[in-house]
Amino acid sequence: MKITFMLNDRKVTWDALPGESLLDFLRRHHVVSVKKGCDGSTCGVCTVLMNHKPVLACTVLAMRCTGEHIHTVEGLADEVEKISEAFGIEGADQCGFCNPGIALSLYALKRENSNAEASEIRQYLEGHLCRCSGYQAQVKAALRYIGGGQS
């Protein structure tokens, strides 16, 4: 069946399969920034913003998104570029498979708490597994982004 929702501030009407998760639905429609890393709600790489809050796209039924606002990194390029600058400066980029999801959570965190400290960042990002880094550079990059480019 067709569902209509707001994807990155644009109204779209796409077909959804019965029981299809938002993750599979978005990837099938070639929104490939949303990654699949596990069999359900354990890794964080499929994070998207639903009505400006981070959610795991694998745990949301596509049908449930009718009329809702979904944001992915494609729709927040200006903010994501700022996050990426901070990652670059801190050497926090590695394979990058988890980065789109982390970027969305960091964007949401900054909106919720523009003074977030390292311990709050670590707590907020705990659901984003990363096997490449030791996490520390990500925290430094997050502090830099939240601090408006300063570390």
Add this chain to the structure above:
Amino acid sequence: MKVVNQYVPSVDGKGIMLGRPAFTDDLAEPNSLIVKVLRSPHAFAKIKGIDTKAAEALEGVELVLTHKNVPQKAFTRAGQGYPEPSPHDKFILDRYVRYVGDEVAAVAAVDEKTAEEALRLIEVDYEVLEPVLDLETAIDHSSVIHPEEGIREMFPIGFEPKRNIAASYAMHVGDVDETLKSCDQVVRETFYTQAQAHAMMEPHTVNARMDYQNRLLIYSSTQTPFHVRRILSQALDVPISRIRVIKPRVGGGFGGKQALHGEMLVALTTLRTRKPAKMVFSRQEVFESSYSRHPMRIDIALGAMKDGTLKAMDCKILSDTGAYGEHALTVFMVAGSKVLPLYNKVDAVRFGGQVVYTNKTPAGAYRGYGAIQGNFALESAIDMLCEQLEIDPIQFRQKNMIAEGESSPIFEIMGEGTEGTAMTMETCKLDTCVQRGLELIDWHNKYPRRILPNGRIKSVGMAIAMQGSGIPYIDMGAATIKLNDDGFYNLMVGATDIGQGSDTILTQIAAEVLMTTVDRVIVYSSDSDLTPFDTGAYASSTTYVSGNAVLATAEKMKLMLLEEAAKALGCARESVRFDGQVFTTDSEETITLSQLSNRLYYNEDQQQLTATASYVGTKSPPPFMAGLIEIDLDPETGEFDIVDYVSVVDCGTAINPKLAIGQIEGGIVQGLGMAHFEDVKYTKQGRLITNDFLTYKIPTQQSVKNLQTEIVHSYEASGPFGAKSVGEIGIDTPPAALANAVYHATGVRITSLPITAEKRMAGITAKKGEQQS
């Protein structure tokens, strides 16, 4: 240096964070057939009959593959140089299944649901056999895991499949037994290490299509695209010229993708159906049916004199390769060859043992590649020996460890499944690493423990480690640099970026030589049609081997440019200077690189300038490090926090210091996961219980409070701009450093990994019992 050893952000970081299609599954053909695998529910069984009629009849099913309709030619999935030091003991699909999760059959269907439904319709009649689930009883077990004909070793590796032995090895220098007898103190201990999971975030992914030239085009999340092409060609009997393998962005590998996983079945599907096909491993498949680290039992004996001179080391290992012998011998050998030379002044050293088959998830390459297992045993035993000798373990290490200008006979004796290569340590700043590590963690005020007012205990522990930089005379890297109009360059490398940043650091090397900026060098890597050969991302080889190839290529390009500039300016090459942008003659006539390039492509002496060079190492200079940990432990329960982990590393020149630190810290945290909570559990029937991120925990943001990481000044003359490797060394020290810190806090010596809360608690309870009685 203007580009090398400077701050340069990853060349691809922004595009990837912005979500541009980059990873293998992002690049699959729309409407690809979905390939799914029916996996064995039994640890060991023979397929007596398999009925696929109902599955084949299901609408939307395009192909069903079983052992009855695929080529039956043994190969190894291990992505290694040819001939491989791994036995050819794997068939695409086989009459035997050898672990829970092994491949029984494959289905290709129009969508996932249909493929899954078809799997349910396949009827298999199994003769269930008694599995071998314990490495210590595997040899000469009544069950023979590989009884089939047609399997073989490519050269002598001690392959005895009828005894469940995949490989065996022995070496010695001096008389170990006599030397141990003459020692004042001998420590003997047995250590166990577990089958750590790679748990890279991107699951193993592959897709295939026939291209417009009717060639097989494969996109694969592999660490070894050129080995994938060769192995596919050999096993499927397709001319290698008809196959193109592209490695797009890879989401982490750590050795787990140094092999073929779905490639064979997806390639076969596309060859048979002529339709695009794809496979993405589920997370359960990544855990159960890809690779793990080789679990080992390590028996070690060390002998020393009262004055603190280490005299003898004896190391016997039993390694578990699981159902297939991939990387069996070479991982085993690295547990000696990149561990024992740390203490190079001994009179006698012995190393040997077997790698056995069991009916478990196959083990394969994994960051550290044996060194982390060997390091845990050796660096724990060194602390135990020092305790018995009542000698400070730091002073003992400083007295006995390898130093600059020294060598070890082990380098010449032990290579990658073959003989090794003699070498002297031109750079070894291990002494500086230890000294600086002690300062950073404030060792002298913290060793061995402090009892806090709240009753908790803070303690420290440490270990030293070494690794290698590529495999001498085997690992080859090549690069091509192409000049474009306006004077920018393309850099084509076979080297495989799997997230470690090799595209960035290789670009930096080229830019440094050509005296330009990173944005004027456009890198493209790992496409078997378009880039030159490279053995791949493994054995800590890329910076040293591929980096040297890029260095040589850029030097060649520079000479070509000078030659052409001299022609354009009408003078001898020797009288032209180049600063990266402008060529200047002795008489101060000039032409810019942009002008020269445009001249070459549009106006005069028209020609394409392209330089290619290769590099194969004649040695493997080891990086070294000291790892020091501080923990805060509750003596009642054994629960602890990791307060700090200090790493001081000699990796030669860091081409990109921030990315190098990222490699070290990533290795440390992965090693800490192995050290204390990444536990691997099987049922009695041999099914892996820890097969998702709920049952198998990997470190999170909250796991380590603080990391301090420093790179010491070091310049390895044989490396590009003085570089050695940095990809693996970070993972080696955490198990022993943590075991030593736990001992300092509790007096409990834990000899099996992971050092779980249960083991710590049990040790503390037993210790209290001893004290009371």
